[in-house]
Amino acid sequence: MAKVEKRILNRVEGEVELKLVWEKGRIKDAFIIAPNFRGFEFILENKPLLDALVITPRVCGICGHAHLIATTNALENLYRENGYEIEVSQKAQLIRNITLSCEIIQNHIRWFYLFVIPDFLKFNTDLKDFYPIKGEKWRKAVYYSSKIVKIIAIFGGQWPHTSYSIPGGVMCEPTQMELMEAISIVDNVLEYFENDVIGMNIDDYFSIKFLEEFLEKSKGDLKKIIEEAIKLGFSDIGKAYDRFLTVCNVSPFISQGVTRRKKCNFDVSKVEEIETFSFLENGKSKFSKGKYSWAKAPRYEGKPFETGPLARRINNEDELFINLTKNFKGYYIPRIWARVDEIGKILVAIKKYLLNINLNEPSYIKPKVDIKNLEGQAYGFCEAARGSLIHKVIAKEGKIEKYDIITPTVWNLGTRCKNYLSPAEKAIIGLSDKLKAEMVVRSFDVCSVCTTH
Amino acid sequence: MKTLLWLQGLTCNGNTQSLLNAENPYIYEIFSKINLLYHPSLSIENNLNEIIDKILDKEIKLDFLIVEGAITKNKNFCKIGNYSISDLVNKLKDKAEYIIAVGNCAVHGNLPAVYRENKDICGLQFKFEEKKGLLPSDFKTKSGYPVINITGCPIHPAWFTQVLMALYYDRKISLDKFNRPKEIFMYLPHDGCTRNEYFEWKTEAEEFGHKEGCLFYNLGCRGPMTHAPCNKILWNRISSKTRAGMPCIGCTEFNFPVRENFFDTKKNMGIPEDIPLGVSKRAYIMISGVAKTLKNERVSKKLEDTE
Amino acid sequence: MPKAIQKEKKKLEIVKVACKLFAQQGYYNTTIPDIAKELGMSVGNLYNYFKSKEELAKYIMQYSSSLLGEEIKKINEMNISTKEKISLLVRRFIKIAEENPELIDYFLRVFLSNREVFSGGCEGFLCVQEVVTEIMLFLEEGVRKGDLRNQDLFTAFVTVMGPLGGLVFLKGENMLMKTLIEYADELAENIWRALKAG
Ligand code: SF4
Ligand code: SF4
Numbered sequence: 001m002a003k004v005e006k007r008i009l010n011r012v013e014g015e016v017e018l019k020l021v022w023e024k025g026r027i028k029d030a031f032i033i034a035p036n037f038r039g040f041e042f043i044l045e046n047k048p049l050l051d052a053l054v055i056t057p058r059v060c061g062i063c064g065h066a067h068l069i070a071t072t073n074a075l076e077n078l079y080r081e082n083g084y085e086i087e088v089s090q091k092a093q094l095i096r097n098i099t100l101s102c103e104i105i106q107n108h109i110r111w112f113y114l115f116v117i118p119d120f121l122k123f124n125t126d127l128k129d130f131y132p133i134k135g136e137k138w139r140k141a142v143y144y145s146s147k148i149v150k151i152i153a154i155f156g157g158q159w160p161h162t163s164y165s166i167p168g169g170v171m172c173e174p175t176q177m178e179l180m181e182a183i184s185i186v187d188n189v190l191e192y193f194e195n196d197v198i199g200m201n202i203d204d205y206f207s208i209k210f211l212e213e214f215l216e217k218s219k220g221d222l223k224k225i226i227e228e229a230i231k232l233g234f235s236d237i238g239k240a241y242d243r244f245l246t247v248c249n250v251s252p253f254i255s256q257g258v259t260r261r262k263k264c265n266f267d268v269s270k271v272e273e274i275e276t277f278s279f280l281e282n283g284k285s286k287f288s289k290g291k292y293s294w295a296k297a298p299r300y301e302g303k304p305f306e307t308g309p310l311a312r313r314i315n316n317e318d319e320l321f322i323n324l325t326k327n328f329k330g331y332y333i334p335r336i337w338a339r340v341d342e343i344g345k346i347l348v349a350i351k352k353y354l355l356n357i358n359l360n361e362p363s364y365i366k367p368k369v370d371i372k373n374l375e376g377q378a379y380g381f382c383e384a385a386r387g388s389l390i391h392k393v394i395a396k397e398g399k400i401e402k403y404d405i406i407t408p409t410v411w412n413l414g415t416r417c418k419n420y421l422s423p424a425e426k427a428i429i430g431l432s433d434k435l436k437a438e439m440v441v442r443s444f445d446v447c448s449v450c451t452t453h
Numbered sequence: 454m455k456t457l458l459w460l461q462g463l464t465c466n467g468n469t470q471s472l473l474n475a476e477n478p479y480i481y482e483i484f485s486k487i488n489l490l491y492h493p494s495l496s497i498e499n500n501l502n503e504i505i506d507k508i509l510d511k512e513i514k515l516d517f518l519i520v521e522g523a524i525t526k527n528k529n530f531c532k533i534g535n536y537s538i539s540d541l542v543n544k545l546k547d548k549a550e551y552i553i554a555v556g557n558c559a560v561h562g563n564l565p566a567v568y569r570e571n572k573d574i575c576g577l578q579f580k581f582e583e584k585k586g587l588l589p590s591d592f593k594t595k596s597g598y599p600v601i602n603i604t605g606c607p608i609h610p611a612w613f614t615q616v617l618m619a620l621y622y623d624r625k626i627s628l629d630k631f632n633r634p635k636e637i638f639m640y641l642p643h644d645g646c647t648r649n650e651y652f653e654w655k656t657e658a659e660e661f662g663h664k665e666g667c668l669f670y671n672l673g674c675r676g677p678m679t680h681a682p683c684n685k686i687l688w689n690r691i692s693s694k695t696r697a698g699m700p701c702i703g704c705t706e707f708n709f710p711v712r713e714n715f716f717d718t719k720k721n722m723g724i725p726e727d728i729p730l731g732v733s734k735r736a737y738i739m740i741s742g743v744a745k746t747l748k749n750e751r752v753s754k755k756l757e758d759t760e
Numbered sequence: 761m762p763k764a765i766q767k768e769k770k771k772l773e774i775v776k777v778a779c780k781l782f783a784q785q786g787y788y789n790t791t792i793p794d795i796a797k798e799l800g801m802s803v804g805n806l807y808n809y810f811k812s813k814e815e816l817a818k819y820i821m822q823y824s825s826s827l828l829g830e831e832i833k834k835i836n837e838m839n840i841s842t843k844e845k846i847s848l849l850v851r852r853f854i855k856i857a858e859e860n861p862e863l864i865d866y867f868l869r870v871f872l873s874n875r876e877v878f879s880g881g882c883e884g885f886l887c888v889q890e891v892v893t894e895i896m897l898f899l900e901e902g903v904r905k906g907d908l909r910n911q912d913l914f915t916a917f918v919t920v921m922g923p924l925g926g927l928v929f930l931k932g933e934n935m936l937m938k939t940l941i942e943y944a945d946e947l948a949e950n951i952w953r954a955l956k957a958g
Binding site for chain 1: 461463464465466467468469470471473474475476479480481484485489493494495496497499501523529530531532533534564565567568569570571606607660661662663664683687688689690691692693694695696697698699702704710713714715716717
Binding site: 723 | 884885889892893897899901904911912916
């Protein structure tokens with residue numbers, strides 16, 4: 001007889017419930033339940049178009065900036081769809097990249113140290129330093145993740161929840177001195193990353209192509225956790241579908257694409273959202289039998305895809321990660337590693353962006369046409385901390401008629417469809433340990449507030 | 454050791470994220486002084502129900518109950534285990550010395566309360582402007598305070614930590630009409646804004662992307678009509694929206710989620726409909742007329758070109 | 761009579777006479793001794809009230825502005841419809857014009873045509889601020905209540921003040937067939953129709 005068990009997953013962004021169906025000591029079926037719903041897409045209806053810049057960041061307290069960038073992008077695309085040029089200076093583009101990148105770094109540091117590592121403390125591991133609140137490593141993670149978002153405040157006034165990016169550019173006009181302050185922050189966080197997180201020089205780290213090489217050379221926290229994970233038997237668990245999705249290019253280390261065996265270009269028209277198991281159907285709440293979560297089920301060509309840093313590594317054909325997916329039968333470890341790896345890549349990129357800003361360019365170029373005159377629909381895309389974020393706006397008479405948000409977490413942790421479980425559900429089938437199942441779910445970086453919004 | 458329990462209703466977690474940015478004291482310094490019983494994002498153990506039972510059995514004394522997020526009784530829209538957020542608040546409301554609502558959602562209902570399908574969304578003691586929250590309008594905790602409200606979307610960590618510390622050291626705090634700590638919310642973002650000189654001389658930014666110019670007249674800045682010390686206690690201890698160039702959107706006020714056109718100043722015949730707090734429209738028009746006519750050389754140039 | 765009030769009264773007398781002379785002979789052709797002579801006072805005494813001809817010229821504007829401003833302020837504070845306010849505004853303006861024709865003359869012939877005199881401290885709207893402020897308040901309230909069409913301040917402003925000034929100008933030129941007040945209703949209706957919403 002199958003036994004059903006419900007567990008609340010804490011230490012994620014928002015809370016998620018796990019319904020596990022056990023049979024013969026193994027998980028036979030798993031439901032990831034996002035129980036909270038605020039109705040952002042409906043709150044947005046009938047609002048003036050630019051107000052979306054204020055509202056969408058409030059979908060999520062940890063990745064709100066990504067929503068801002070996706071909205072900006074959608075509104076700029078709406079101009080283009082209406083046949084109007086919209087000019088954005090390279091300076092504004094770089095500043096947007098910088099602030100978005102800082103949010104991602106913040107997210108990855110907090111996720112690794114505050115959400116992932118504490119699980120390892122439950123096994124008899126010697127990781128005292130990582131203990132929440134008391135541990136030196138936990139404290140450093142809080143300190144440096146807060147430090148990096150100061151850069152967002154320099155350009156955007158504050159983090160969380162600024163709306164300083166707008167169709168046509170950004171609202172700030174930084175001076176050289178502010179750029180210098182931002183650069184010192186990056187240098188400082190980079191030093192922390194080298195000393196603590198990877199425990200080696202960043203260039204040496206980037207030259208690594210193999211697991212063994214890393215374990216040999218690194219003295220950092222990442223290595224410690226990977227070794228623990230291997231010891232605890234995580235090498236073979238956590239695989240989802242081996243299908244990866246990335247919707248944006250972020251120079252120089254993220255390239256868009258859809259990989260399943262082969263890599264193809266991403267095409268948004270192949271995305272659909274299935275509502276069969278979601279409480280939300282046709283814009284109305286419905287609680288009929290079988291429905292179990294507020295999340296929908298996004299599919300690409302009818303198939304579930306994993307998105308996020310691991311997907312970005314795979315789609316970027318990163319040698320180290322292609323090798324890691326061969327080393328590890330399960331993807332728990334590569335998934336965690338990819339997030340941490342991204343911190344380094346982004347830090348180096350931010351510094352380049354900062355040094356490349358030409359302060360003589362305008363921050364903002366006012367669109368020639370008032371946004372109230374735009375009609376029709378447009379998409380906005382963004383690579384957020386947890387993966388690919390898609391916004392779709394439909395405008396009518398200067399207002400939002402409909403707004404659709406497909407978050408990275410809904411790709412990874414949404415509901416099932418008739419044929420497929422969601423990637424995270426799939427990844428825990430067959431496990432015999434509920435703690436490990438929770439850990440695998442957390443490896444996707446759960447954010448229930450984004451999943452349902 | 455005093456104790457603190459953190460609950461979340463309908464929220465984006467932004468207040469928790471903001472709190473993690475706290476300096477003086479850092480979050481780990483607070484929780485070295487105060488015993489954190491449970492926080493959904495930070496606690497290692499998932500034992501909320503056990504803790505609540507112990508509080509109800511008086512095994513644990515609860516000093517600070519912190520609520521983040523809007524309140525609803527409807528478990529279809531917000532569920533914590535088998536309970537709704539209002540179930541949990543109701544269980545604990547008479548046990549806590551202090552209840553602090555953090556963020557506009559917990560205080561006023563905020564954006565979630567705008568959603569049509571679930572009508573019962575509200576704040577702890579308010580729904581928007583009215584005292585029609587979950588708890589009765591005359592509700593007081595054991596300490597004699599009503600729910601202490603820290604508004605903001607999100608809160609600045611210091612607004613919360615400074616109040617928490619004051620209560621920790623048994624100091625009295627006074628509250629404004631929305632039960633917000635007066636010493637925090639008596640300031641306006643306008644106070645200390647680097648653009649104040651431009652405001653004074655009515656030199657208005659015509660468009661975004663400039664260090665110069667006040668954002669009040671054209672770009673919707675709510676700095677002079679909003680209660681929050683954003684230019685006194687800087688955000689992330691480094692800047693603020695208006696310093697960077699973004700208009701204040703009035704995120705600490707009850708009407709934040711129902712206001713529209715955030716980047717446009719509503720004007721009637723060229724006169725702002727809402728004017729700075731404490732000034733009559735007559736006085737505002739007079740002063741602006743004078744300031745506009747008498748030019749200040751400095752504010753009419755790019756800063757780099759000033760003497 | 762207390763000294764201060766006496767002084768104010770005297771100032772007023774000077775204003776009336778100066779107004780008339782400025783308007784009749786032109787600003788530059790009128791000297792302080794001319795004004796003193798007309799008033800039957802010594803030049804030295806006149807300087808006790810105004811330190812220069814320019815100061816006197818500016819004072820006249822401030823005085824007229826506050827006279828009219830006070831009246832409009834009273835209307836603004838009344839609890840009546842925007843349309844009724846326009847009608848009252850027109851009537852009060854006409855009444856002041858009839859009682860103080862020299863002030864209107866002064867405004868049209870001196871203030872508007874000798875702007876250089878009014879540059880130091882009286883530029884723009886500075887000397888006539890009370891009137892401008894009250895008109896702005898009136899217009900803003902009209903839009904806020906949904907009675908008036910939202911538009912640029914200046915177009916609305918001249919739509920109110922232009923016809924009033926025009927009418928008293930015609931009166932001054934002796935072009936009108938009827939008394940000023942007989943035009944009040946029609947003029948108020950015109951202003952209302954020009955400004956009203958919808
Ligand atoms: S930008 Fe806003 S806060 Fe700053 S001076 Fe102007 S009105 Fe005040
Ligand atoms: S400046 Fe205004 S919108 Fe920004 S945080 Fe302060 S009160 Fe909120």
